Amino acid sequence: MLILLLLFGLFAGMVIPLQTSINSRLGLRLKSPFISSAVSFFVGMVFLFIVSLIAEPYFFSEGARLFSLPLWMLIGGGCIGVVYLTANILLLPHLGSALTVVVTLLGQMIMALAIDQFGWFRVPVHELNGPRLLGILLMLAGVFVVERF
Numbered sequence: 001m002l003i004l005l006l007l008f009g010l011f012a013g014m015v016i017p018l019q020t021s022i023n024s025r026l027g028l029r030l031k032s033p034f035i036s037s038a039v040s041f042f043v044g045m046v047f048l049f050i051v052s053l054i055a056e057p058y059f060f061s062e063g064a065r066l067f068s069l070p071l072w073m074l075i076g077g078g079c080i081g082v083v084y085l086t087a088n089i090l091l092l093p094h095l096g097s098a099l100t101v102v103v104t105l106l107g108q109m110i111m112a113l114a115i116d117q118f119g120w121f122r123v124p125v126h127e128l129n130g131p132r133l134l135g136i137l138l139m140l141a142g143v144f145v146v147e148r149f
Contacts, residue, residue: 017097023085024092033089037082102146106139 019040027036052059066074084104091100113136116126126132 017101019085020088020092020100021097023089027089028093033086036089037086040085041078041082099143099146102139102143106136106143109136109139 023036023040026039027033030036030039056062088100088104091103095103113128113132115121115123117128119125
């Protein structure tokens with residue numbers, strides 16, 4: 001089962017540069033990275049809504065639970081997703097696909113280590129140690145290698 005999850009994670013990671021490239025081209029055609037993000041999120045929302053109706057037959061009956069959630073949960077992920085997607089659209093034409101992906105991945109890893117270190121969002125604490133710090137430094141070196149060559 002772990003192998004399947006890792007393969008799914010690998011696949012999910014592989015589609016990010018595809019999404020970034022497609023949305024960047026869309027942004028150029030529409031002459032706005034913000035409209036491109038809006039179109040991408042709207043199409044994604046419609047697609048996810050259809051998948052949810054198929055995969056979750058009780059989709060509407062559970063909707064009332066939304067009103068009991070804290071506001072930061074309801075709006076946080078979506079707003080942060082807009083920042084990430086729009087940043088990718090803005091960065092790709094200037095940095096290229098590889099550097100855009102590796103620099104945003106470095107940012108993701110730095111934040112992930114902070115979340116692990118401090119147990120934010122009730123995540124189990126995984127303290128920063130030498131090997132984890134070395135991993136970040138190697139990723140930082142990777143940013144410089146990709147940028148140089």
